[in-house]
Amino acid sequence: MTQNSATPAFILHTPQLGENIGAAARVMGNFGLPELVVVDPRDGWPNDKAVTMSAGSPVLGNARVEYRLGDAIHDTTRLYATTARPRGMEKPVMTAREAVSDMKAAIEAGEKVAVMFGGEKSGLPNEAVNMADVIITLPVDRSFSSLNLAQAVAVIAYEWTAGEGAPAEFEPVSDVAKREDLERMFEHFETELERAGFFHPPSKTPLMVQNLRNAFIRGRWTEQEVRTFRGAVKALTLGRGKARIVRED
Structure with missing residues (x-):
């Protein structure tokens, strides 16, 4: 997988709605994550609804489409799977914040990192989660734990830059009166x-x-x-x- 060495790739596994693909691309652009891989989108590709929802995000224009998960992750060395359901697998389980810290350490060490997100209907299949090194889950209300696909992408994307603080233009004014x-x-x-x-x-x-x-x-x-x-x-x-x-x- 050709990858920006400083950021993880986000993989949407069998997404259904073009709107969610576009929204994911939009928020990835917001937080400086350029690499999107779409695996076997239900409604085909290219997708006009994805284009509209992306609001012009350059991430969508550079997105790569694969039809087998193996092709999407063939040279990934550290893979994270997002899921809201316990899978009964012996894998490290992290929150988004913990996982982002782990990703940054892996990238610093020269690894190729990717995060998988499952389709809207049922999330990632067990065979995809089984390929991951780490499971990411969020502290959601267990009685209503299913996140919209684009929302899940937004949480991880936000955590990627959350530690950097507010943008410089929002810093307090410096001319405090004497x-x-x-x-x-x-x-x-x-x-x-x-x-x-x-x-x-x-x-x-x-x-x-x-x-x-x-x-x-x-x-x-x-x-x-x-x-x-x-x-x-x-x-x-x-x-x-x-x-x-x-x-x-």
């Missing part, structure tokens, strides 16, 4: 509140100021947010004259 900028904002805001008669009675002023500052600090304001807020305070005070702010106790 304390001196926050202090100026507090003073500006509190001055205008004082002018508006907000601090009443005067004996409660220290507690009210403390509450306001604590609320602002918990927000982890950025420099831009501080500038925007001070601009808003300034805008509210322009032309206000002696307008009275009614405070709810």
Whole structure:
């Protein structure tokens, strides 16, 4: 099996619906898994429904179709079988997370790795599971354990990259406001509140100021947010004259 050396191949064994093949290709593309092998698809190949459901995933365009499982795995050295049913076989059984860790170690050691998924009707046949080195199963509710084929693919695909953390573009902003900028904002805001008669009675002023500052600090304001807020305070005070702010106790 020709394989990207850095990732496992995903093998769909006798899938029935083109929609599930396309959805599997789509989610594999989402998580950077380029190699899809389809074994003896029920509705033939190519499949228009698979194309539509793939949403343009390049994985589907590069998918390989075989009609014998042996041809799909002929040079695989470590094979994983996904199943929701106990098979009574003496094989290691792993969760998706454990299996992905095992796959990465095997690939690092130079092995060719593949994961098999069974068809929608009854999953992988025993003869296919028997060929696997490892069984992967998920901690699903045993009273309703059957996953949709594409969903099962999605779970393993997600686990492949789950340890990498959130994408860089989603990292927290780095321009957190300095304390001196926050202090100026507090003073500006509190001055205008004082002018508006907000601090009443005067004996409660220290507690009210403390509450306001604590609320602002918990927000982890950025420099831009501080500038925007001070601009808003300034805008509210322009032309206000002696307008009275009614405070709810």
